[in-house]
Amino acid sequence: MDLHRNGTNGSCSSPCGPLTDYYIPDYILKPDAGQIIPDNAPCCPVVVFINSRSGGQLGSSLIKTYRELLNEAQVFDLSEEAPDKVLHRLYCNLEKLKSNGDPLAIQIQKSLRLIVAGGDGTASWLLGVVSDLKLSHPPPVATVPLGTGNNLPFSFGWGKKNPATDQAAVKSFLAQVKGAREMNIDSWHIIMRMRIPQDGPCDPIAPLDLPHSLHAFHRVSDCDSLNVEGYHTFRGGFWNYFSMGMDAQVSYEFHSERKRNPEKFKNQLTNQGTYAKLGLKQGWFAASITHPSSRNIAQLAKVKIMKRPGGQWKELMIPRSIRSIICLNLPSFSGGFNPWGTPSTRKVQGRDLTAPYVDDGLIEVVGFRDAWHGLVLLAPNGHGTRLAQAHRIRFEFHKGAAEHTFMRIDGEPWKQPLPKEDDTVVVEISHLRQVAMLANDPCKSKSVNDPSSPSCHSHDDDDSNSLEDEDEWEDGRKKFGAAATFKIPDEVEIAHLS
Numbered sequence: 001m002d003l004h005r006n007g008t009n010g011s012c013s014s015p016c017g018p019l020t021d022y023y024i025p026d027y028i029l030k031p032d033a034g035q036i037i038p039d040n041a042p043c044c045p046v047v048v049f050i051n052s053r054s055g056g057q058l059g060s061s062l063i064k065t066y067r068e069l070l071n072e073a074q075v076f077d078l079s080e081e082a083p084d085k086v087l088h089r090l091y092c093n094l095e096k097l098k099s100n101g102d103p104l105a106i107q108i109q110k111s112l113r114l115i116v117a118g119g120d121g122t123a124s125w126l127l128g129v130v131s132d133l134k135l136s137h138p139p140p141v142a143t144v145p146l147g148t149g150n151n152l153p154f155s156f157g158w159g160k161k162n163p164a165t166d167q168a169a170v171k172s173f174l175a176q177v178k179g180a181r182e183m184n185i186d187s188w189h190i191i192m193r194m195r196i197p198q199d200g201p202c203d204p205i206a207p208l209d210l211p212h213s214l215h216a217f218h219r220v221s222d223c224d225s226l227n228v229e230g231y232h233t234f235r236g237g238f239w240n241y242f243s244m245g246m247d248a249q250v251s252y253e254f255h256s257e258r259k260r261n262p263e264k265f266k267n268q269l270t271n272q273g274t275y276a277k278l279g280l281k282q283g284w285f286a287a288s289i290t291h292p293s294s295r296n297i298a299q300l301a302k303v304k305i306m307k308r309p310g311g312q313w314k315e316l317m318i319p320r321s322i323r324s325i326i327c328l329n330l331p332s333f334s335g336g337f338n339p340w341g342t343p344s345t346r347k348v349q350g351r352d353l354t355a356p357y358v359d360d361g362l363i364e365v366v367g368f369r370d371a372w373h374g375l376v377l378l379a380p381n382g383h384g385t386r387l388a389q390a391h392r393i394r395f396e397f398h399k400g401a402a403e404h405t406f407m408r409i410d411g412e413p414w415k416q417p418l419p420k421e422d423d424t425v426v427v428e429i430s431h432l433r434q435v436a437m438l439a440n441d442p443c444k445s446k447s448v449n450d451p452s453s454p455s456c457h458s459h460d461d462d463d464s465n466s467l468e469d470e471d472e473w474e475d476g477r478k479k480f481g482a483a484a485t486f487k488i489p490d491e492v493e494i495a496h497l498s
Contacts, residue, residue, distance in 0.1 A: 119147025
C-alpha cells in the first residue's frame with residue numbers, strides 16, 4: 001500500500017484520499033489485519049471519536065468526511081462502539097507489536113492524539129476512559145464543538161460554534177491539531193452515597209435515563225472498600241464543572257424536551273434560544289416569588305470544604321439567597337462565561353483567592369441567586385458570588401428541605417432524590433489526577449506554571465460586580481468507573497501499560 005499517493009499534509013484543496021501525516025494503517029488498529037508498513041511514520045497519528053447524534057446532522061456528516069480523508073478504521077461512531085473498547089483494543093495491540101520490535105507501533109504510541117466531536121458530556125466520557133487507562137503517557141485530547149454549550153472546546157481555543165463538515169474545514173482542523181500544544185488539567189472525582197430506601201429503586205435515575213457523563217458512575221460492588229452496609233455508593237468524574245440548583249434544573253428540562261421532540265433541536269442557535277425560554281418559563285428571573293426558599297442551597301445541604309491536601313474539613317457558610325452553586329474547574333460555563341473571573345488584589349490578600357488555574361489542584365466554588373444575578377457575567381469583570389477554592393468539597397443532604405434537587409456534570413443533568421427518612425445523601429468531590437488536553441490559540445485556560453497567567457487584578461474593578469458580602473473514601477479515588485470495563489488480557493504485560 002502506498003500511503004503517499006494522495007499528498008502528505010492537510011493543505012490540499014481538492015478532494016483527496018488519506019492524509020499521511022495523520023493516517024494509521026490497518027494492522028495497528030486491527031489485531032487480525034495483515035502487516036503492511038508504510039515508508040514513513042505519521043507525524044501526528046489521530047484516532048477520531050464522533051457522536052453522530054450531536055449537532056443535528058453534523059455528527060453524521062463529520063464521520064463521512066473524516067472517513068474520506070483518513071483510514072475508515074481510525075474514525076469511530078460513539079453510537080456504535082464505546083471508546084473504552086476501542087482504546088483497550090488499540091493499546092493491547094500496540095503492546096503486542098512493540099514486544100515484537102515493530103518501530104511504527106512505538107512511534108504511533110508516542111505521538112498519538114485523540115479527537116472527540118460531540119457535546120461536553122461526550123468529551124468528558126472520553127476523558128474518563130483515558131484517565132482510567134493510567135498510561136505513562138496518555139494521549140492528549142482535542143475537542144470539536146458539536147454540542148450546545150461547548151465549554152470544553154471553548155476553554156482550550158477550539159471555539160464554541162458548531163463546525164463546518166466539508167473536507168477543507170476538516171483538513172484545517174487536523175492541521176490545528178498537529179500544531180496544538182499539550183496542557184494538563186485537573187481531574188475531579190465525585191462520590192455519591194445514599195441509604196438504601198425501604199421500598200422502591202435506589203438508583204438516582206433509571207438506567208435508561210443516564211446522561212452521557214454519568215456513564216462513569218457505577219454502583220460500588222459489595223467487595224469494594226467503599227461499600228458500607230445499608231448504603232449504595234456511586235462514583236464518577238468530571239473535568240469542567242459540577243453544579244446544583246436552578247441552572248441544573250433548566251438544563252434538565254432542556255434535555256427532557258430534546259428527548260421528547262428531537263426533531264426540534266437540529267440547530268445550535270435554536271437550542272440556545274430554547275434554553276433561554278425555559279429559564280423564563282421556570283421563573284428564574286423572579287425566583288424569590290416563584291421558587292420556595294426551601295430549595296435554596298443553604299436550606300438543602302450542609303457544605304464542607306478542605307482547602308489543601310491533608311487539611312481539616314471546615315463548614316462553608318452559604319448565603320441563604322443562593323439558589324445555584326457551581327464547582328468549576330475550567331474558565332468556561334454556560335456557553336463561555338467565566339463565573340469566577342480574576343479576583344482583585346484585595347480579595348487575594350483578604351480571602352486567599354487566586355485566578356482560576358486549571359492545574360492547581362483547586363476547584364472554584366461560585367454561587368448565584370437567580371437569573372438576573374447570572375446576567376452580571378455579561379459585564380466587564382463580572383462574576384458570581386465567590387464562595388471558596390478547595391481541594392475537596394462535600395455536600396450533606398438531610399430530610400426535610402425538599403424531595404429532590406437537580407444536579408449537572410459537564411453539561412449533563414439529572415434529577416436527584418433527597419432523603420425521606422432520617423438519613424443522609426452525601427456528595428463528595430475531590431482532586432484525583434490530571435489528563436492532557438490539546439490547546440489551540442487563543443486559549444482561555446491558564447496554567448499555574450505559565451508566567452503569562454494573571455494572578456490577580458491590580459485594582460478593585462471586579463468588586464462593583466460582586467455580591468459576596470451578603471447574607472473519606474480514599475480507595476474510591478483510584479478510578480472513575482470505566483476501568484471496570486477495561487480488562488487487560490492475561491497475555492499482555494501490565495507493566496508495559498503503566
